[in-house]
Amino acid sequence: xxxxxxxxxxLLQIVSVIHxxxxxxxxxxxAPNDYAIGYKMQVQIDGRAxxxxxxxxxxxxxxxxxxxxxxQNMVDIMRQREQTYGRNDHAQVxxxxxxxxxxxxxxxxxxK
Amino acid sequence: xxxxxxxxxxxSRNPFRFGGSxxxxxxxxxxxxxxxxxxxxxLWRDLPDPFLPMVPVLDLFRGAxxxxxxxxxxxxxxxxxxxLNYRVRTACLVIGSAxxxxxxxxxIYFENNRMFLGCVFFLLGLYExxxxxxxxxxxxxxxxxxxxxxxxxxxxxRSGHFFDYWSHFAINKSLYFQVAAALPVMFLPRFMSWMTxxxxxxxxxxxxxxxxxxxxxxxxxxxALGMNALTERTFxxxxxxxxxxxxxxxEWPRSKVKVLYDGxxxxxERTRRFMARFDLEKLFVWEPFQQAKDLFGISQESLRQRxxxxxxxxxxxxxxxxxxxxxxxxxxxxxxxxxLMLPQSVYLHHRSWVAIFFLLFFSPLFVPVGETAYALVxxxxxRILSGESCxxxxxxxxxxxx
Numbered sequence: 346x347x348x349x350x351x352x353x354x355x356l357l358q359i360v361s362v363i364h365x366x367x368x369x370x371x372x373x374x375x376a377p378n379d380y381a382i383g384y385k386m387q388v389q390i391d392g393r394a395x396x397x398x399x400x401x402x403x404x405x406x407x408x409x410x411x412x413x414x415x416x417q418n419m420v421d422i423m424r425q426r427e428q429t430y431g432r433n434d435h436a437q438v439x440x441x442x443x444x445x446x447x448x449x450x451x452x453x454x455x456x457k
Numbered sequence: 458x459x460x461x462x463x464x465x466x467x468x469s470r471n472p473f474r475f476g477g478s479x480x481x482x483x484x485x486x487x488x489x490x491x492x493x494x495x496x497x498x499x500l501w502r503d504l505p506d507p508f509l510p511m512v513p514v515l516d517l518f519r520g521a522x523x524x525x526x527x528x529x530x531x532x533x534x535x536x537x538x539x540x541l542n543y544r545v546r547t548a549c550l551v552i553g554s555a556x557x558x559x560x561x562x563x564x565i566y567f568e569n570n571r572m573f574l575g576c577v578f579f580l581l582g583l584y585e586x587x588x589x590x591x592x593x594x595x596x597x598x599x600x601x602x603x604x605x606x607x608x609x610x611x612x613x614x615r616s617g618h619f620f621d622y623w624s625h626f627a628i629n630k631s632l633y634f635q636v637a638a639a640l641p642v643m644f645l646p647r648f649m650s651w652m653t654x655x656x657x658x659x660x661x662x663x664x665x666x667x668x669x670x671x672x673x674x675x676x677x678x679x680x681a682l683g684m685n686a687l688t689e690r691t692f693x694x695x696x697x698x699x700x701x702x703x704x705x706x707x708e709w710p711r712s713k714v715k716v717l718y719d720g721x722x723x724x725x726e727r728t729r730r731f732m733a734r735f736d737l738e739k740l741f742v743w744e745p746f747q748q749a750k751d752l753f754g755i756s757q758e759s760l761r762q763r764x765x766x767x768x769x770x771x772x773x774x775x776x777x778x779x780x781x782x783x784x785x786x787x788x789x790x791x792x793x794x795x796x797l798m799l800p801q802s803v804y805l806h807h808r809s810w811v812a813i814f815f816l817l818f819f820s821p822l823f824v825p826v827g828e829t830a831y832a833l834v835x836x837x838x839x840r841i842l843s844g845e846s847c848x849x850x851x852x853x854x855x856x857x858x859x
Contacts, residue, residue: 347583347584347585347588348583348588351583351588351592352592354576355592355595355596358576358599358603359599362599362606365607371607372564372567373567373572374607375569375600375603375604376569376607377568377570377600377604377695378569378692379604379607379611379619380619381622381623381626381627383622404565405509405565406565411626418564418567422509422564422565425509426509429516430519443622444613445613445619445622446613446618447613447618
């Protein structure tokens with residue numbers, strides 16, 4: 346029984362690692378500090394731009410910095426926030442990021 | 458001999474005692490050192506309240522502070538219980554569950570090092586005698602293999618662009634940038650990337666086989682040291698937790714370890730008393746070779762010159778014997794961990810230096826220095842503390858002179 350539980354935990358991780366090969370995010374997939382995403386986010390609610398502190402409170406992320414997971418992880422966080430706790434806020438989010446020092450890219454919420 | 462060890466094992470609430478625990482050595486040592494990390498780095502305090510959970514059902518607990526508090530209390534009490542040898546396996550399961558549930562409870566909280574801690578504790582809690590330590594071992598290998606694979610399949614790692622970009626905000630050693638500037642463009646970042654990938658694969662695969670395990674451990678330790686020296690970062694708790702988990706690959710002595718020393722030497726006797734004081738598990742049996750029934754095929758002349766340590770068919774002498782006494786003493790790891798975990802000042806980055814000192818001391822590179830120092834002391838041992846009483850009668854040549 347104990348052994349089976351341990352094997353299940355290890356197998357779940359292997360499944361998660363394999364799954365990560367087919368998706369851009371890296372949740373539970375053992376990719377520690379393998380990414381460096383320079384980013385800056387801007388958030389507007391009812392036409393008013395949120396301050397850095399307000400953005401921090403909203404997502405529990407810095408409004409600007411370097412994120413050491415894939416940008417998709419950050420997108421997942423912001424999207425989930427806007428789809429759940431903040432779905433009535435109708436926030437407009439612009440995330441400008443440079444994955445591993447590459448050319449700047451952008452993600453926007455609401456997504457088209 | 459094994460039976461003899463068991464009889465002396467009694468459950469103790471002393472954090473530095475291991476006998477009688479539900480986990481065998483070295484797994485109990487792994488659990489205790491990781492518990493020290495949780496307490497020393499206040500990791501239990503960081504366990505989150507539900508916020509953007511990975512599993513939507515956990516959102517039901519949002520606004521109810523008891524889940525977050527429950528996790529924190531569980532990790533804290535679990536760690537204390539592990540240290541005090543109280544229901545160790547259950548405590549490990551509780552700690553592991555707290556960290557794994559914490560990871561699922563909040564995407565913000567997710568960090569690989571926290572998840573690693575959760576997995577290791579959970580697997581320690583699932584320990585059974587018939588399974589042995591292999592589940593924890595597989596966990597360590599899985600992390601390294603997956604990390605190396607992820608890097609290998611990432612174009613920016615292969616080209617070195619990731620390392621080049623990352624280095625500018627993560628590496629705080631000007632020497633790195635001076636060397637990079639002196640070399641062809643992108644040579645050093647690419648080299649560092651491939652070296653990291655190679656080392657991680659090396660650790661993952663090397664740990665699989667008994668013959669390559671020691672080399673893999675050294676590679677892993679050098680990787681951790683290198684990253685810490687370059688960045689002054691501990692990557693959450695990885696810098697401590699991963700080296701601690703290498704202990705799960707150590708073949709700990711199953712029976713008493715014999716130490717043969719010169720009983721005709723006050724200094725040796727004093728050394729014995731000193732070392733025995735810190736041998737809380739009473740693992741080492743010191744015996745003057747003059748009185749020993751079995752000399753394990755070692756000549757009296759050799760024993761007169763050097764101290765010998767004999768464990769499960771292996772013999773170590775001189776500095777090597779002292780090194781093994783330190784490595785087989787759990788207190789050594791507590792001392793090293795404490796030294797590494799002490800807060801470091803902004804200007805004096807002592808952590809890397811402490812790690813370098815420990816690695817160097819236990820590395821083969823230090824053997825010539827250690828042996829020279831040992832030989833110097835051994836040759837003059839009758840002069841040092843000459844007033845000390847000896848365990849055995851003086852050898853015949855001195856009595857002849859008298």
